[in-house]
Amino acid sequence: MRLEASENGKNEWVKDRYTIGLDFPNLPYLIDGNIKITQSNAILRYIGRKHKMCGDTEEERVRVDILESQAMDFRMQLVRVCHNPNFENMRLIYLQQLPKSLHLFSCFLGTRKWFAGKKMTFVDFSMYDILDLNLKFLPTCLDLFPNLQEFLTRFEGLKKISAYMNSPRYLPKPVFLKMAKWGTQ
Known part of the structure; x- marks a missing residue:
């Protein structure tokens, strides 16, 4: 591969x-x-199917489908803000709405270990990425959401993820291309 x-x-x-x-x-x-x-999502979904990471039950598969789309919408909100010529104004609007969005994700995760259920699915990778991106954008954004913080810690604690993040191959930034108003350095 x-x-x-x-x-x-x-x-x-x-x-x-x-x-x-x-x-x-x-x-x-x-x-x-x-x-x-x-296409990133098509690649993730393919890898998910190949490794049986799309949910085991119909309820889990539905949660995966919902979260895949919701995570992409959430990501695109931040992309639009960071690539907007009126960045400062858009940033303030985004930051006002951010706690509501994070609250919804926190409720969706609830007390589960992973977003779809007991086992990790491919959307947990997407959610880790977008939550981490928001933490970089506003380091205090998860302060009110301990279950989302625990999710990030659990994800980063996975043996292969941890090894990658501690390797020279891991590049935490830049997160956007040069034309963005934030996340380019």
């Missing part, structure tokens, strides 16, 4: 992107044998 992103270098990507057989040439992409996928 090969997952490619910007490490290929921009010039190489621009030159090769239409020659590797991707339906929609884009970064990131994943090539797993004959399977070729672009």
